[in-house]
Amino acid sequence: MPILVITGTGTEVGKTVTTAAVAAAAVAAGRSVAVLKAAQTGLRPDERGDADEVARLAGAVTAAEVARFPEPLAPGTAARRAGLPPVCPQDVAEAAAKLATEHDLVLVEGAGGLLVRFDEAGGTLADVARLLNAPVLVVASAGLGTLNATELTARELRARELELVGVVIGSWPAAPDLASRCNVADLPEVAGAPLLGAPPAGAGALDPDDFRALAPSWLSARLDGSWDAEAFRAREAA
Numbered sequence: 001m002p003i004l005v006i007t008g009t010g011t012e013v014g015k016t017v018t019t020a021a022v023a024a025a026a027v028a029a030g031r032s033v034a035v036l037k038a039a040q041t042g043l044r045p046d047e048r049g050d051a052d053e054v055a056r057l058a059g060a061v062t063a064a065e066v067a068r069f070p071e072p073l074a075p076g077t078a079a080r081r082a083g084l085p086p087v088c089p090q091d092v093a094e095a096a097a098k099l100a101t102e103h104d105l106v107l108v109e110g111a112g113g114l115l116v117r118f119d120e121a122g123g124t125l126a127d128v129a130r131l132l133n134a135p136v137l138v139v140a141s142a143g144l145g146t147l148n149a150t151e152l153t154a155r156e157l158r159a160r161e162l163e164l165v166g167v168v169i170g171s172w173p174a175a176p177d178l179a180s181r182c183n184v185a186d187l188p189e190v191a192g193a194p195l196l197g198a199p200p201a202g203a204g205a206l207d208p209d210d211f212r213a214l215a216p217s218w219l220s221a222r223l224d225g226s227w228d229a230e231a232f233r234a235r236e237a238a
Contacts (some may be wrong), residue, residue, distance in 0.1 A: 003134040004165070007110045007125050009149035013141045014022045014170020016050045017204040019109045021197070022137070023058035025224040026214035031104040034062035037119060039111045039124060050109060054154045055202065062103060066092050071199040076117040081161050086119035089127035095232045096132055108134070112152050126160055135163040137196070137223075139170040140187060151190040158192070166196035166222065172236075179187030181238035195229050203231045 004022070008015040023033045034060075048056075051063035051160070067087035069078035078088035080220040092108065099106045110125035114136075115123060129136050136157055140150045149165060157164045167187050173180060188195045197219035203211065219225030 002104065003106045003108060003132050005108045005110070005125060005129040005132070005134050005136045005142060006138045007114045007136060007137065007153070008170070009113060009146065010143065010154050011112050012137050014168075014199060016053055016059070017199055018137075018139045018168050018170050018197070019050075019107050020054040020057040020211070021199050021203070021215040021218050022076075022223050023054055024212045025077055025219050026105050027059055027061065028089040028212065030086050031222040031224070032102075033058070033060075033105045033107065034064065034103040035097050035107045035109060035110050036092070036099060037065035037111075038067075038128065038192055039066040039076055040112060041078045042070070043068060044070060053105075053204070054107055054109070057206075057208050058215075059208065059212055062099065063138075064095065064099065066095050074116050075111050076119050079119070080214045085139070088119045089123040089125075089131055090156055092118075092128045096128070100168060111152055113149075114138075126156065126162065129162050130160060135165045136167045138167045138191065138193075140167050141219070142172055142176065142180040142183060142198075143167050145151060145173035146183055146189050147186055152156045154191040154193065164191065164193045166194040166220075167191045168196050168219070169198040170201075172198040172202045178238055184233050184237040185187055187197045190198035194222070195232075197227050198227065198232060
């Protein structure tokens, strides 16, 4: 798995923290890692982006992004409003393939969900995964509403004949409500793929040394971690 595409079921689901955890676990396992942000929106050129945040938390990681647009909008919309050339799937795939020649693992982090449009032609992160023939990791929220969004994302991946590696709950609450506890069992069912981790809420605010030390405990062995899905389900599920 030299390239892994990481998407979310929407915005603010913990995608960047999950990407950082996957990167930190891979580095701890002795692998060289690069993270590529397909399109960064909502930041000025001098501000730190999501790839920079992954590097801050994960440590010895190469951070890169393909394009940046100032307004916090879908990449295609943000590019159009800024009068800038949009990013297209081929651009992202070429950048990821180049990084893969120099690293053991490249993590390609999308913007928002799987079908957020990059350009006027309707290119998406799903097209990037197809061009790279890369597996996809889906980051989902814990609570009410996540089952529909996760199943729709999984169905789209299957329709495009893309490999869904599994689902990570991007931010597991300290005091999960009933819906969150039920979703521990239901998410892998609706996704048709295993639950591969659950970083705790607030993980991104940890000291980077603590984040790196703990990250493998939030992820399963499939992602270079030690997290046990069955033990988590026994402890947390309703």
